[in-house]
Amino acid sequence: MFRNLSKWCLNAVAATLLLGTLSVNAQDEPKEAAIDGGGLFSSQCATCHNPHKDGTGPKLSGVRSSWEEATGSGDAIIDWVQNWESAVAKYPYAAGVAQKKATKMNKFPNVSKAEVSAILDWVDAQVEPGPVKADGSGGAGGSEEEGGFPWIWVILGVLFIVIIAAVSGVRRQLKIAAGEETSDDSLSYGEEFKKWSWKNLRFVLIGSVVIFISLIVVALQGLGRIGVVENYQPSQPIDFPHSVHAGDQGIDCKYCHNSVTKSRTAGLPTVNVCMNCHKQVAGNDDEQKAKISKIYAAAGWDGEGYTGKTNPIVWNKVHVLPDHVYFNHSQHVVVGGVDCKQCHGDMTKMESTAKVQPISELNKVEGNIVLTRPTLTMGWCIECHAEKEISTGSIDTKGGGYYEEIHRRLLNNDEELYNKYLEDGKVTVKELGGWECSKCHY
């Protein structure tokens, strides 16, 4: 009886084992070929891991062989992936790995052994990409010297004077030699000039009037350039390529300059905003790495964690308005619905740090209101206030109907005036008081 029972038990166990292995085989073998390691990697692992880069988790290339070496078992890493805590209990090597990164790994009990294996196969098959060569558009500081002082004209002018002086000197010497004039003729240059001017009085008078007027014009033009800061592009601690960030990578202006919708100033991003991406993006070539290491130094990031030793980055202010002007970014961007590019130009094509775009550049940008006065002057501001239509569109979402209320009051108070305003089909900022001194100067 007992012998039979134990025999039966043995058979049962053997059968279960056999069935088990069979069923495991039946599950694994046909699947193995069909498992998409790459797809699984991107859905399950890629949030934290990269084959060749340390991220939240360590890089995975070669990780299978190092586990096999250290533990002597091919299954150790699979145990780890499915439940790292049980692997730590089993293998001393796993306990060391658990200390590598501060963030704990997720457990993946639902990812089968074969799937983990397929993922690791896929990871090991990935070839490490070589350093990408910067193609120039990568923000290499290609800012050319432009609009500098025309030294060439000064040099030409000086040359011209020298030549005239030389020629007339030679002429004088020739005259002396020919006996037309005597060298002991006591007439000085000045006296000679007087003599000549009395002879040609009409030319001299007309000439001096022309010269006088042109000098005044030049001087006035010179004075008109005082306080005009077009093309001002101060040096910055980091050669920041706007074209890469806002252009190639499609980052919205408001992500980094995030106080633009809430405050008077658009705001410079704090280093933690840079680190939201640059924690991972460390640069492909030496030039980029050198630039990005400045961010790391400022944020106190040593490649593994934050050390807490931070340094400020001292940017130079580009768009400076004098103290007697009040300008509010949020009023223009949120309420007025003005796009950044109306005043700052197309930054997605700006390969270096910010500069005060000249009005000729701003007018080239599609969708901009065309203006004539130099950027950041008062003429430029009020010219736009006279052009820009008050839209109700951007106000809709606020629910308050700020401008609708103003339209209503205008209509109720003075319908004639309202209709006069609407003659050109729109109500502009100017017509709502945008030209009143105290709007900006108080």
Place this chain on the structure above:
Amino acid sequence: MKIRLVGGVMLTAISVVLFGSCVSDKDSSGLEYMPDMYRSPAIEPYVDYGEIRGRENMDLKMQQSALTPPYGAIPYYGTNAEDVSMMMPWSILPNAEYASTHGLKGFDFAKVGEDPYENEAKAWDWNPLKLEIEAKLDGGKTVYKNITLDNAKKLFVANCVHCHGEKGDGNGPMMLSGAYTGVPNYADKNDLSDGQLFYSIYYGKGMMGSHAPQLNKKEIWSLVHYIRKFQDGDYDKAAKESVVLKEGENMVTKMVAVKSAPVVPVDTIEDNK
């Protein structure tokens, strides 16, 4: 003679031109009528007060005019009780390792070994922001407008799209250009609670940094709603249908809670005893 005249005129012209553009220093913005109006002693953002009108003041050098608010300061956020309670410090603390992995400054941390992301954010927290929905009569038909989600979309475009993609599938322009890797598809993250989504945006998670300095709590909660909408197209359907136009009404706006407070887990209650 003629020569003297020409020379004199030339020199004057050159000096006038030089006067008009005597600036060759890249870091100087040029001549100003009233320089003290551009760099005045009044406090302006992003101006170094160590140097005013050519005078150096080493005490003020590199002093920021924008300072961090005092510890525990709560921003003024109107007098609406719901908004104010939303702006109070969040009850759930970041995991202890976030000091080094996410560089959070001025935050309190949970005790080492605790995992508030897994434990508290999942069990306790729900979205306190109600969906603001507007029903309007348009040509005899009721048209719904989801004000909260519309506002959240603007925030999403400005703050999230470059990584997470317009459809929330993790294929933003930075992914497509290959500059960045490892952004999940929201649809794969169905199992996360509202509190965990908030936690991830507020304190950061994995590679993502903390967005607390950029977005206030109300904005983050509205983004949580927006992410839920990616995961479930009918997310706001029930809320919309609860806003009903009555006879004679053209427009109704209503704030609707999507989920009520969660049932507190039994073991937590026992712990509290």
